[in-house]
Amino acid sequence: MNGVQSVLAPRGQDAERIATLFWTMLGGGTLIMLAVAVLTALALKGDSPGRGWLRSERLVVWVGIVLPVCLLTALLAWGLFALRAGAVHSDPDALRVAVVGERWWWRVIYPGAGGRSFESANELRIPVGRTVNVELRTADVIHSFWVPSLAGKVDMIPGRTNVMSLVANATGVSRGQCAEYCGGAHALMSFHVVALNATEFESWLAHESGPAIPPADAETRLGQTLFITSGCGACHTIRGTDAAGRIGPDLTHVGGRLSLAAATMSNDAAAIGRWIRDNQHIKPQNRMPPFAIFDDRQLAALSRYLAGLK
Amino acid sequence: MPLLIRLVLGPIVWAAHFAVVYGAHTALCAIRPPGTAEASVAMAVGIATLAALLTLLLAGMTPGTAVRFRRDVTLLLTVLSAIAVAWLGITVLIVPVCTSP
Amino acid sequence: MNESPPADLPNPLPRPAREREELLRIWATPRGWRRLTAVNNTVIGIFYIGMAFLFFILAGLLGLLMRAQLAAGDSTLLSQDLYNQLFTVHGTTMMFLFAVPAMEALGVMLLPQMLAARDLPFPRLSAFAIWAYVIGGLVFFSTIFYDLAPRGGWFMYPPLTLTEFSPGDSADFWLLGIGFIEISAIAGAVEIIVGVLRTRPPGMSLDKMPIFAWSMLIFAAMIVFAFPAVILATMMLEIERSFGWPFFTAARGGDSLLWQHLFWFFGHPEVYIIFLPAAGLVSMIVPTMARTPLVGYRLIVVALIATGFFSFGLWVHHMFTTGIPALSLAFFSAASMAVAVPSGIQVFSWIATMAAGRGRFRITTPSLFVLGFLFIFTVGGLTGVMVAVVPFDFQAHDTYFVVAHFHYVLIGGMVFPLFATFYYWAPMVSRRALSERFGRWVFWLMFVGFNVTFFPMHIAGLMGMPRRVWTYPADIGWDLPNLVSTIGAFILAAGVLLFVIDLGLRFRRGKGPDNPWQAGTLEWLPNDVYSTRSIPHVTSREPLWEQPGLARDVEQGRYYLPNAPTGGRETIVTSPVDATPEYVIRMPGPGWAHFFAAVFTAACFLLLTVKVVVPAIACGVLAVLSCLVWVWQLDLGPGKGPVPIGAGISLPTYRTGPTSHSWWAMVVLMLVAASLYLAWMFSYLYLWTVSPEVWATGDSPLLPGVEWPVLSGALLLAGTGLLVVAGRGLAWTRPLRHVSPALTLIASLCLTAATIVEIFGHWTAGLRPADSAYAAMVYLGATLTGQVVITVLIMSLFAIARYAAGKLDNVRRLAFDNTALLGWYGAGQGLVGLVLVHGFPRLL
Known part of the structure; x- marks a missing residue:
């Protein structure tokens, strides 16, 4: 998993440009640091040849003012050009996706067929090579949307909609995380971005926009019944069932995601069971109450049902 | 007190320029409909920058004191302020106006 | 630049027998319980710096706890809620209760000595500021022990800190507690500005002022312009929390970014507010150790002033990722470049001074801390330029890269110079200097520990680790840099612990050896509770080097005001630019009124925090009454009329209007x-x-x-x-x-x-x-x-x-x-x- 969230392992256009900027600045900065160290050493060394020009105001004027002004002018200009290059792309072909920061998870809203949008959570799937304009909003406090290997971060601010452009250069999974402290479980508010090639993306999108898979056996049918009768639908939606809550993440295809609880834990039936019963220990202060009402058999049924919602 | 203020006239011009440029950009982008603010922002920044540089040039040519220390400090502060004003001014030549980063 | 000293010294020998005894009696420090009433700068200055250092230790311990939690991924040593309180209190304490007060404390303690003033012009105001800070600070810090501490981060961004998302009183402890300590900082700033401009010794024109005085002047002026922004912000947030005025609520036209603008309009200059005095201290220590005047004095003054101004154009630096227009970001990026230039000036002036010395630069403990500072601060400055480049900041912002950057700037730029200061100036206030042998260990432990702690944080940040996380997954490569950081933190702490031991073993209040470093500035004149025996006439920047026999003549009382002609505490007020003597100010001595004013003001704010309204109002009224009693004892009037200070000069003992110190203080307040x-x-x-x-x-x-x-x-x-x-x-x-x-x-x-x-x-x-x-x-x-x-x-x-x-x-x-x-x-x-x-x- 090393590098999955790294600025230095770029897999997107912006991240690559910024990584180049960083390595160049690091090189320049190292040279300057070495120069300062050498000058200091010479200054400390006592009488040595070449110490004469070190001891006058001329040193300060040339090395302390003129040189930095030249270097900084160049750096400023470069930074400004990079800033211009990274501005939001007005690409007519761009995919528009909305991500809403919630305490402490991500609501993802895709455009569906016929202008009807549908929701997912904590995972963003995007096509490789195509501009994705992500609309960033928040439902409560300030969050910040950040996928280091694709691009820099942009905050989600109440009353505003910020837009950022992502272009993934290669297929694969990147990890993102909330970068603005949002109280409570801020540390456990992550997500995955999965870059797919165009055809894979379209077929995924078609499947994802559809309703949930109906339960296939007795146990998962029990799981679905438990889900509906225990009030889970007050907060969660499973399209194709009566559960249409809007407070928590949409679970229509929860089993197909890479992680649970905003990339806090792996995603399988056992993990879902633990989450339902013990979520306040796994992710303290999260807004889902722990459900200790289920016995082991019921919990297994519910977990298998949810894990099966691919 | 006037002596002290004269000493730091350069940075005061810088601060005024900064406030005008930042205020003009923010306000014009907020009140003008998209697509119409660009020219006025560019013009405001341009005029403010030229005016500030001219003021600094004048201030630099008349340091207002014959005491060497105060004259040197005044002059160098004026030079640094002029560099800072110029840096601020060139941004509008490179970065698009009123758009999100 | 060097004027010729007056041909005859102002006052003849022999001096009347009882002069010194009278000075000692007038300036005596009260004993026992009445010690609380003391106002003398050497007494309360030490107390002030001691309190600030205590908060440094306490906040540092919180830092160690955080490092322990982060030593490994998925650790559950500390709970999420406690960790969120810890980093809030750590940041708040370091910034508001340690860094700014420590610098104000040094100002209060060192300035009168450097300016050979008997005291700063408003001694009770200093004492008031200190007591307010001590009480408010201790109560604020103690909230961490009762699970009552704020959880909003030291930056307290709404809407997270609005009642809806932060119910209870914990956020109010921050708002009222810190708001109140900001007031104390402003009181200190008034004192420092008027003190530097008006209580310099005769002859010390602006170009002869010690660099530390310059840096404190700019420090205080920056407080005057920066702190009100955060005071307004805290007022607004507290009012919104208490009465629902929607300053920050988007649904009713408010904007959470307004808080960020106001907070960082204070918060960014704050970094330089902390750094400038430290740079001033370095500019005092380097010439002494090189045994030569500072190279580029004028340039350093320019650098200090320019930093003071340019640092006010950087606040959006902290808001690069909020989505405000790209061109606005560009303006602030440009200003960030501008503020880098003065730092370059200072660094190369110090290097030039080291090279210019007669013989080798002396490597003492203070020198080591200065060299360590130079290295660490340069690294921090370079990463500062990096994060000023907007696109890179989009990545680095709110990550451990930034945590590393600002610890390099703040610990390198402020804590290392502070330790240099402790070792350098200890002989001024302690009978024994601190140990050079221990000092070297302290330095190396701190220097190595610091770099081992904070350098890996750059890497963790670049690997994607955000700030303010209480835990992180063990499998994404952040474990190693974090473990190294934690080990480094304990090495750093060992260095600080060794310093505390050294302090305990060797620090004894009293008069130390005269001028052990053979420095050139006035704080190394022989002194006692009354400061110097007489107030010298200064003709150069390093009077002790340029004016032979100065120490002896001052001590014998041959300079100005060798006695107490008005029979009370007094010092000479001089003109702000050329330092020509204008009048003799009569200053108040120990008293209870300012002490009670501080106690009741603190009580009023703290009771308001816990919503005990009626006693709070009562305390507020008592605070105002105490203030009135306090000022009632001032404004003594012309008294006996002009008094002689020597050299045939007779100065009035009272002034009103634009030349009086009271007018200046009022103008600063306005x-x-x-x-x-x-x-x-x-x-x-x-x-x-x-x-x-x-x-x-x-x-x-x-x-x-x-x-x-x-x-x-x-x-x-x-x-x-x-x-x-x-x-x-x-x-x-x-x-x-x-x-x-x-x-x-x-x-x-x-x-x-x-x-x-x-x-x-x-x-x-x-x-x-x-x-x-x-x-x-x-x-x-x-x-x-x-x-x-x-x-x-x-x-x-x-x-x-x-x-x-x-x-x-x-x-x-x-x-x-x-x-x-x-x-x-x-x-x-x-x-x-x-x-x-x-x-x-x-x-x-």
Whole structure:
């Protein structure tokens, strides 16, 4: 998993440009640091040849003012050009996706067929090579949307909609995380971005926009019944069932995601069971109450049902 | 007190320029409909920058004191302020106006 | 530059026998319980710096706890909720309770010695600031022990800190506790500005001032302009939490970014507020160790001033990722480049000075800390330039890269110079110097520990680790850098612990060896509780090097004011630029009033925090009464008239008007009020750009008719005019003179009425403060002017009382002059406010 969230392992256009900027600045900065160290050493060394020009105001004027002004002018200009290059792309072909920061998870809203949008959570799937304009909003406090290997971060601010452009250069999974402290479980508010090639993306999108898979056996049918009768639908939606809550993440295809609880834990039936019963220990202060009402058999049924919602 | 203020006239011009440029950009982008603010922002920044540089040039040519220390400090502060004003001014030549980063 | 010293020293030998004993008696430190009443800078300065250091240790311990939690991924050593409190209190304590107070403390302690003043001009104000800080700081810090500490981060961003997301009192502890400590910082700044400009020794013109005095002057001036912004922000947030005025709520026209603008308008200069004095200290230590005057003194002064200004153009630096327009970001990026230049000037001036020395640069413990500072600060400066490049900041912002960067700047730029200071200046206040042998261990442990702790954080940040996370997954590559950081933190802590041991073993209050480093500046003159025996005439930057025999002559009392001609505490006030002697200021000694003022002010704020309203108000009233008792004892009047200070110079003992220290302090205070009001005007206009839809316009029924502002404005002008007449009236003969105090009272009532009219006008138009951000801003503006006019009203009642007591007349009139000054300021502020609040909407 090393590098999955790294600025230095770029897999997107912006991240690559910024990584180049960083390595160049690091090189320049190292040279300057070495120069300062050498000058200091010479200054400390006592009488040595070449110490004469070190001891006058001329040193300060040339090395302390003129040189930095030249270097900084160049750096400023470069930074400004990079800033211009990274501005939001007005690409007519761009995919528009909305991500809403919630305490402490991500609501993802895709455009569906016929202008009807549908929701997912904590995972963003995007096509490789195509501009994705992500609309960033928040439902409560300030969050910040950040996928280091694709691009820099942009905050989600109440009353505003910020837009950022992502272009993934290669297929694969990147990890993102909330970068603005949002109280409570801020540390456990992550997500995955999965870059797919165009055809894979379209077929995924078609499947994802559809309703949930109906339960296939007795146990998962029990799981679905438990889900509906225990009030889970007050907060969660499973399209194709009566559960249409809007407070928590949409679970229509929860089993197909890479992680649970905003990339806090792996995603399988056992993990879902633990989450339902013990979520306040796994992710303290999260807004889902722990459900200790289920016995082991019921919990297994519910977990298998949810894990099966691919 | 006037002596002290004269000493730091350069940075005061810088601060005024900064406030005008930042205020003009923010306000014009907020009140003008998209697509119409660009020219006025560019013009405001341009005029403010030229005016500030001219003021600094004048201030630099008349340091207002014959005491060497105060004259040197005044002059160098004026030079640094002029560099800072110029840096601020060139941004509008490179970065698009009123758009999100 | 070097003037020739006066041919004859100002005072002849032999000195009368009892002079020194009298000085000792007058300046004696009270004993026992009465120690609490002490005001002498050496006594309270040490106490001040000791408290600041205590907070450094406490906040450092919280840092160690955090490092322990982060040593490995998925660790559950600390709970999420506790960790969130820990980093909030760690940051808040380090910034507000350690860094700024430590620098103010050094100012209070070192400045009078460096300026050979007997004390700074407002000793009780310093003492008040210190006590307020001690009480407020201890209570704030202790909330961590009761699970009551704020959890919003030291930056307290709304809406997270609004009642909806942070119920309970914990956020209020931050808002009221820190708001109150900000006031203490401003009190200290007033003292430092007036002290540096007016209590320098004769001959010490601006170009001969020690660099530390320059840096403290700029430090204090920056506090005056920066702190009011955060005071306004804390007021707004507390008002929104308590009364629902929607400054920060988007649904009613507020904007959470307004907080960020105000907070960082303070917060970014704050970094330089902390750094400049430290740079000043380095500029004092380097020449001593090189045994040569500073190379590029003029350039360093320029660098300090330029930093002071440019640092106010950086605040959006902290908001690069908020989505504000790219060009705005570019402006701030440009200013960030501008502020880097002065740092370069200073670094190369120090290097040049090291090279310029006679013989080798002496490697002592202070030198080691200075060299460590140079290395660490340069790294921090370079990463600072990197994060000033906007696109890179999009990645680095709010990650451990930034955590590493600012610890390099703050620990490197401030803590290392502070330790250099401890080792360098300890002999001035301790009978024994600190141990050089221990010192080297302390330095190397701290230097290695620091770099091992914070360098890997750059890497963790680049690997994607955000700040303010209490835990992280063990499988994404962050474990190793974090483990190394934790190990480094304990090495750093071992260094600090060794220092504390050294301090315990060797630090003993008292007079140490004279000038152990053979330094050139005045703080190394022989001194005692009264500071120096006589006040020297200074003709160079390093008087102890350039004026042979100075120490002996000063100690023998051959310079100015070798005695106490007025029979009390006093020092010489000189002109701000050329330092020509102007008058002798008579200063108050120990007292209880300022102490109780601090206690009751602290109690008032803290009781308000826990919503115990009635006792809070009672404490507030007691605090005001204590202040009145305190100032009642000031303004001693001309007394016996002019006194001789030597060299045939006779100086008056009393001044009013623009040459008096009291006038200067009042002007600084008005600048504080004006900064606060400017921050409000910015907020008003800013919120309008965000939410024009909630703003009143010319034809809106919510905008009061023109008659309201006209009436209010007329009352303000009437008050202004009456104060002019009242001032003249003090010169009239009795009984006509009795009109003057009456006019003063009427004038302040006019000002009060003007504010009431303004508020009432909006109220009758149907506007309620909780309606919208517009309404909240309108009422807040009136409240700010209201605060000023209420103060004017209290001051005018005070002036009348003094008149009645025969302590106010045409000569002894400071109480009136200050009232009038603030009254005029309040009227001006009120008029500007009327133009904005009633004029601006009519333009829309």
